[in-house]
Structures are given as C-alpha cells and as structure tokens.
Amino acid sequence: MKKIVKSSFALALLIIVISCNEKNKITPDEHIAINTETKTELSAIKSANVLEFGPNNVLFVGDSQAGAIIAYETKANENNQKGKAYNLNDFDKNIEELLGIQSDELIIRDLAVHPESNEAYIAISYISGSKYIPAIVIANQSRNTRLMDLSFKHTKLKLQKSDVEDFMFYDNFKGKSLTITDLDYHKGKLYVSGLSNQDFASTLRIADYPFTGKSSTSSVEIFHAMHGQNETRAPIRSLTVVNLEGKDYLLAAYTCTPLVTIPIDDLVDGAQVKGKTIGDVGYGNTPIDMLKYVGQDMQKNEFEVVLLTNKNQAANVLPVAGINEANKGEGLTKFQGFGSFGFQGFKAPLAGISHVAEQDSYHILGIRRDFDSGDLQLVSFMKNLYMRISDFQSEYEMPGYTYSKEQEWVRDLQNMMKQDEGFENLIEK
Amino acid sequence: MNQFALILLLFSVTTACNLNTKKEHLLQETPVVNVPFVKNIYPETNNIPENILKFYIQFSEPMREGYFLKHIRLLDSKGNNLKGIFFDNQYELWTTDHKQITLLVDPGRVKTGLKEHLKRGRAFEVGERYQLIIDTTWKSINGGFLKEPFIKEFITVAEDVIAPNIETIKVSEIIPSTKEPLIVMFGEEMDVLQLKEYVHIISNNSIINGRVKIKNKGKQIQFIPKDEWKDINYKLRIDVRLEDIVANSYVGKFDLPSTESKKYLQQQFIYKTIQIK
Numbered sequence: 001m002k003k004i005v006k007s008s009f010a011l012a013l014l015i016i017v018i019s020c021n022e023k024n025k026i027t028p029d030e031h032i033a034i035n036t037e038t039k040t041e042l043s044a045i046k047s048a049n050v051l052e053f054g055p056n057n058v059l060f061v062g063d064s065q066a067g068a069i070i071a072y073e074t075k076a077n078e079n080n081q082k083g084k085a086y087n088l089n090d091f092d093k094n095i096e097e098l099l100g101i102q103s104d105e106l107i108i109r110d111l112a113v114h115p116e117s118n119e120a121y122i123a124i125s126y127i128s129g130s131k132y133i134p135a136i137v138i139a140n141q142s143r144n145t146r147l148m149d150l151s152f153k154h155t156k157l158k159l160q161k162s163d164v165e166d167f168m169f170y171d172n173f174k175g176k177s178l179t180i181t182d183l184d185y186h187k188g189k190l191y192v193s194g195l196s197n198q199d200f201a202s203t204l205r206i207a208d209y210p211f212t213g214k215s216s217t218s219s220v221e222i223f224h225a226m227h228g229q230n231e232t233r234a235p236i237r238s239l240t241v242v243n244l245e246g247k248d249y250l251l252a253a254y255t256c257t258p259l260v261t262i263p264i265d266d267l268v269d270g271a272q273v274k275g276k277t278i279g280d281v282g283y284g285n286t287p288i289d290m291l292k293y294v295g296q297d298m299q300k301n302e303f304e305v306v307l308l309t310n311k312n313q314a315a316n317v318l319p320v321a322g323i324n325e326a327n328k329g330e331g332l333t334k335f336q337g338f339g340s341f342g343f344q345g346f347k348a349p350l351a352g353i354s355h356v357a358e359q360d361s362y363h364i365l366g367i368r369r370d371f372d373s374g375d376l377q378l379v380s381f382m383k384n385l386y387m388r389i390s391d392f393q394s395e396y397e398m399p400g401y402t403y404s405k406e407q408e409w410v411r412d413l414q415n416m417m418k419q420d421e422g423f424e425n426l427i428e429k
Numbered sequence: 430m431n432q433f434a435l436i437l438l439l440f441s442v443t444t445a446c447n448l449n450t451k452k453e454h455l456l457q458e459t460p461v462v463n464v465p466f467v468k469n470i471y472p473e474t475n476n477i478p479e480n481i482l483k484f485y486i487q488f489s490e491p492m493r494e495g496y497f498l499k500h501i502r503l504l505d506s507k508g509n510n511l512k513g514i515f516f517d518n519q520y521e522l523w524t525t526d527h528k529q530i531t532l533l534v535d536p537g538r539v540k541t542g543l544k545e546h547l548k549r550g551r552a553f554e555v556g557e558r559y560q561l562i563i564d565t566t567w568k569s570i571n572g573g574f575l576k577e578p579f580i581k582e583f584i585t586v587a588e589d590v591i592a593p594n595i596e597t598i599k600v601s602e603i604i605p606s607t608k609e610p611l612i613v614m615f616g617e618e619m620d621v622l623q624l625k626e627y628v629h630i631i632s633n634n635s636i637i638n639g640r641v642k643i644k645n646k647g648k649q650i651q652f653i654p655k656d657e658w659k660d661i662n663y664k665l666r667i668d669v670r671l672e673d674i675v676a677n678s679y680v681g682k683f684d685l686p687s688t689e690s691k692k693y694l695q696q697q698f699i700y701k702t703i704q705i706k
Contacts, residue, residue, distance in 0.1 A: 050640075130491065131570060132494070195518075201670075233683070234536065284537075286518065311519050
C-alpha cells in the first residue's frame with residue numbers, strides 16, 4: 001500500500017511538472033531579463049553592495065544581506081572605445097529601460113572598472129514586486145548596457161557566522177545585519193570593513209583568496225584626545241593597503257574623518273590593534289571611496305597617490321610619500337582645533353560623486369547625480385585635473401574671448417578636456 | 430493503484446492547473462498595496478539619556494531606501510526643527526527584511542573629546558522635551574506611503590556613563606515539568622535587538638530553544654521554553670557585547686578612556702547560574 005501511494009506521489013509530481021512546464025518555460029525574451037526574481041533566487045547573491053576587482057579579472061562582490069563575499073571569474077568584453085572618456089549624462093535612462101523600472105526604484109551601491117576591458121560594473125538594487133533585487137549592470141562608453149549573469153562561475157565566502165545571523169528571531173523579528181562598507185584585495189588577502197545596524201564596533205575582517213572557507217577578525221582601536229584619550233570604537237568606512245618603508249599598512253578612513261594607519265602584520269585573528277591617526281581631513285564628513293594609483297604632476301613626474309572621496313566635502317589626494325612621512329611621527333594625540341590637521345594631502349574638486357573607480361591610466365570614472373536635474377551620470381575625470389570642463393560656465397567660453405600668451409597652457413588643458421568630454425567642436429585653436 | 434492514490438492523482442492535476450489559472454488571474458488584477466505604518470520606535474522609554482547613540486524605527490512593511498533623513502524630523506519644545514543630530518550615513522542600516530532602520534545619533538556628538546562634541550556639545554539637552562516625527566512621505570517598497578505620522582515624545586535625562594554589571598542581573602527560578610517563563614531583570618533598559626541575540630539559556634553548553642519577549646521597555650526579558658523545563662542545571666549566558674541603550678556594555682562604557690581597562694576582554698560570555706524551584 002505504502003509503495004502504491006509512493007508511486008502515485010511520484011506520478012502526480014510528474015504530471016504537475018509536465019502540466020506546468022509548458023506555461024513556465026522561459027522564452028528567449030524572458031531570458032534576456034536575467035534578473036527576474038526566479039533567476040535571482042538561482043543566482044549566487046542576495047545583494048550587491050561593494051565591488052572590487054582582484055587578480056586575473058576576478059570581481060569580488062560584497063553581499064551585505066548574505067554576509068558573504070562572492071568572487072566571479074569575469075571575462076573581458078571587447079570594448080572598442082577603451083581609453084576614451086565616459087560621457088553618459090543621463091545614464092539612469094539606460095538602466096531604467098534595461099530593467100523596466102522607475103527612477104525612484106533604483107539604488108546605486110558601488111562602481112568598479114574591469115581591469116582589461118575598462119567597462120564599468122555598477123552594483124545596484126532595484127524594486128521588483130515587493131522586494132529589492134540585486135544586479136550588476138555592465139556599461140561602456142558606447143552606452144552598451146547589459147546585466148551581468150550573477151549565476152556565472154563563482155566561489156563564495158560566508159563571513160564569520162556570528163557576525164551576520166540572517167535568521168528570524170523567535171517572534172518573526174529580523175535582527176542584526178551587516179553592511180559591508182569596503183573591501184580591498186592585497187597579496188592574496190581580502191580586507192573587509194563593515195557597519196552593523198546593531199553594534200557600533202570597529203571589527204575588521206580578513207580572508208584569504210582563493211577562499212579557504214575561513215576569515216579572521218581584528219578589533220581596531222583608535223583614540224581621540226580628551227579625558228586621557230577615549231577609544232572611539234568607530235567602524236572603518238573606507239580602506240586600502242599602502243607600502244610604507246617596505247612594510248604594508250592598512251590606510252583606513254573613518255567618519256569625521258581621521259586617517260589611520262594600521263600595520264598589516266598586527267591584524268591576526270582576535271587581535272586588539274591600535275591604529276595611528278596620521279591626519280584628520282575634516283569633521284562632519286563621511287568618507288566614500290579610496291583609490292590607489294599612479295598620479296602625475298604638471299612636469300609629468302609620476303608618484304603613487306591615494307584618492308579619498310568624501311560625502312560632505314571635496315576629495316583629498318594623498319600622495320603615498322606624504323603618508324609615509326606622516327607615519328614616521330607619533331600621529332595626532334591631542335585636540336588641535338576644529339579645522340583639518342596632520343597629514344591631509346591636497347584637495348581635489350571632486351564633490352557630489354557617489355562612487356569612483358580607476359578607469360585607466362588617464363581617467364577616474366565616477367557615478368553621480370546631477371545637482372539640478374537629478375540625472376544619474378556615468379562620467380570620467382582626467383587624473384591630475386580631477387574636474388570636467390563641461391561642469392563649468394566660465395568667461396573662457398564667452399564669444400570673442402582671447403587667450404593671452406600666458407594663458408595658452410590653460411587653453412591647451414581646456415582643449416584636452418573638451419576633446420575628452422566630446423566637445424571637439426569647441427576646441428580653441 | 431488504490432482509491433486514495435487515484436484521488437491524490439486527480440487532486441494534484443486539478444490543483445496544478447488551478448494554480449496556473451489563478452496565477453494568470455492574479456496577474457491581471459491591480460496589486461493590493463498594504464498601507465505601511467510605524468509599529469514602534471526603540472528605546473521605548475520616554476526618558477532618554479543625553480548620550481543616546483541609536484534609535485530603531487520598526488515598520489509594518491518593507492520600506493524603501495533612499496535619503497532617509499528627509500522623512501525624519503526632530504522638534505524641540507519650541508517647535509524648532511533641529512538639524513545635524515542624526516548621522517547622515519552613507520549607508521542606511523536596515524534589517525535584511527527592510528522593516529527596521531537604525532537611526533544613529535552623530536557619534537561625534539555622543540562621545541566626549543571628538544570635534545563635533547567639542548564644538549556643538551551633545552545633541553540633546555538635559556530636561557528638554559523632544560518630538561521625533563516620522564513623516565508620511567516615507568514609501569514602502571510596494572509604493573504605499575505611511576498611513577500617518579508617528580510621533581515619539583521624550584524628555585532628555587542625564588548621561589548614563591556606567592557600564593552594566595553582571596551582579597545587578599536578577600534571574601527568576603525555573604519550575605521543572607512546566608513551561609513557566611523565566612524572567613531575567615537587568616536593572617536598566619537594554620538594547621532590544623541585542624537582548625534577542627546576545628542572551629541565551631544554556632544547559633550542558635547547548636542553547637535551550639524558546640521564545641524571548643522583551644518586557645518593561647527592555648529592562649527585562651521573559652524566556653518561554655519550547656519544551657518543559659527539566660530538573661537539570663541551567664545557566665543564563667550573556668554575550669559581553671550586550672549593551673544598555675547608550676551602548677555601554679559588559680566590556681566597559683561606550684566612552685572608554687584608555688586608562689580604564691576593559692572587562693571580560695578574554696571571554697565572549699558571562700554566565701549566571703539559574704536556581705531550580
């Protein structure tokens with residue numbers, strides 16, 4: 001009898017599958033919309049919050065909702081506009097058309113640039129049905145915009161279980177979540193900073209890549225000067241690795257905005273590590289991204305820099321040589337006033353940009369909302385100039401303006417930017 | 430094939446076809462949007478210490494991300510809309526179901542010695558009355574606006590700079606062969622999210638299953654076991670990271686001078702034996 005019932009179940013199941021199959025079959029058109037809910041459930045991620053390219057075109061995706069890092073082995077797409085600037089001023093239209101959504105149903109999470117193709121990878125969330133769906137949009141200078149297949153070949157590392165418990169409490173009440181704020185790959189290791197909705201803590205996670213299934217955590221202490229130096233417990237917001245005097249250090253930016261160096265050798269599992277505050281680039285500010293690349297001065301001398309972009313003020317260009325000098329001292333140990341103190345590099349006029357990534361040898365790529373129109377823009381900035389000429393209306397553009405002999409270098413720079421931004425017709429001879 | 434199996438088979442086919450029909454039918458209907466509302470704001474107490482670090486806003490529906498601060502107002506007793514109190518976070522701190530957001534008071538003003546604190550002082554003034562208002566402009570993911578504004582009124586009291594102490598915790602007795610709730614009293618209001626994650630009842634190093642109810646505005650919890658209590662040894666296990674509402678924990682106070690050592694640095698948990706009645 002049991003056997004008969006069992007066979008009936010199997011037969012019933014088969015009939016359900018057959019009867020449903022015809023209607024649920026994915027048509028080619030549906031398949032293009034890779035991130036339908038069904039497809040996303042099958043994909044590797046629950047959210048895409050932070051992007052970082054590593055060795056061999058591996059794309060690391062920080063998935064806050066799953067409390068995990070996913071590493072995708074990407075392939076370089078052919079990009080015949082490689083090397084040219086991105087000038088996509090109403091880029092939100094491309095994404096909205098691609099996904100069939102309204103502008104207020106889209107959240108931009110992060111930006112990265114493929115090291116080989118120089119295509120932009122944009123982590124987003126968008127509303128579909130009654131939830132946010134993660135996606136990674138790939139775009140290039142020709143507006144070729146498509147979705148990355150998130151079920152593509154990948155490996156995954158779940159961060160320490162106790163840090164993110166993605167479960168419902170006894171009374172259907174969701175608890176702690178982790179927001180991954182930054183991740184950086186350096187010499188086989190991933191450094192991950194995060195914020196919790198529940199604990200205001202300074203935990204830094206470190207994992208080997210290729211993943212071994214394990215990650216370690218260190219608690220980083222920084223102190224502020226008053227009443228005998230009180231611990232901040234502040235979480236790291238943005239980070240990168242710099243080599244100072246032959247030794248690797250984590251350069252971390254915190255809210256409000258101390259710059260702190262932390263010797264990487266000290267970051268062993270469970271360690272309580274003290275960072276050194278080498279500078280303070282301004283209060284009332286939240287750091288966004290840190291990029292490390294080779295910059296140039298006007299004489300074309302190359303030097304390694306870290307670019308720190310900020311939510312509430314202009315960006316800071318931090319030459320690594322300056323960080324090195326600042327790190328030799330004892331750092332900031334007492335209150336010095338309300339300005340900016342210690343090492344802070346120099347300011348760059350990059351403001352109002354959600355995220356930046358290194359595009360190529362000449363460009364930084366940024367994603368931002370236009371102040372007036374609110375349009376989403378995916379646009380390039382020339383390294384060392386850190387501005388777009390089309391953002392300004394100046395006397396130079398007035399009809400009949402003539403450049404004096406002393407201003408010729410200004411004209412040459414402007415012509416270079418005009419060409420880069422697609423205004424060849426405005427180039428001054 | 431017996432009669433039962435045949436019925437099952439027929440039922441399955443009918444159900445399968447019905448599901449498809451129903452699905453198509455539903456697709457043609459305008460989706461019903463549940464009107465969202467604010468269920469609560471934590472801490473529940475109306476006496477908020479001036480060094481409060483965070484509030485939790487709990488919604489009935491998953492809500493939209495975006496610029497969260499535009500939906501929140503903080504009024505003082507004169508009706509002034511105060512700015513620069515809550516931290517303009519780059520990342521919105523939602524639970525994974527998007528039903529709860531954490532509102533951080535600018536940590537630079539909570540902690541003594543930081544520039545924001547030195548320049549502007551604490552965000553809240555002792556003795557002053559405030560209204561924290563959640564406006565109806567906030568949309569759920571489904572597109573519905575909040576049903577009505579939610580107002581949390583509170584008065585600011587003196588700072589709390591005393592770390593919680595394990596000795597002040599009182600635990601009721603358990604009664605074997607019953608499911609009588611175990612009551613744990615902390616002596617002060619604790620972080621409600623952490624209470625649910627960081628407090629457990631254990632026996633032989635295994636966590637006892639059950640439900641936790643927050644009582645008395647976070648001053649105590651009730652633990653109702655899934656199975657009846659046994660006549661064995663139970664312990665209350667508390668993660669040392671458990672904080673009171675101003676983020677002082679069993680490790681030490683939130684604003685901890687480097688001259689003061691942290692407690693329980695080498696251990697993750699502290700324990701308290703539970704008596705059997």
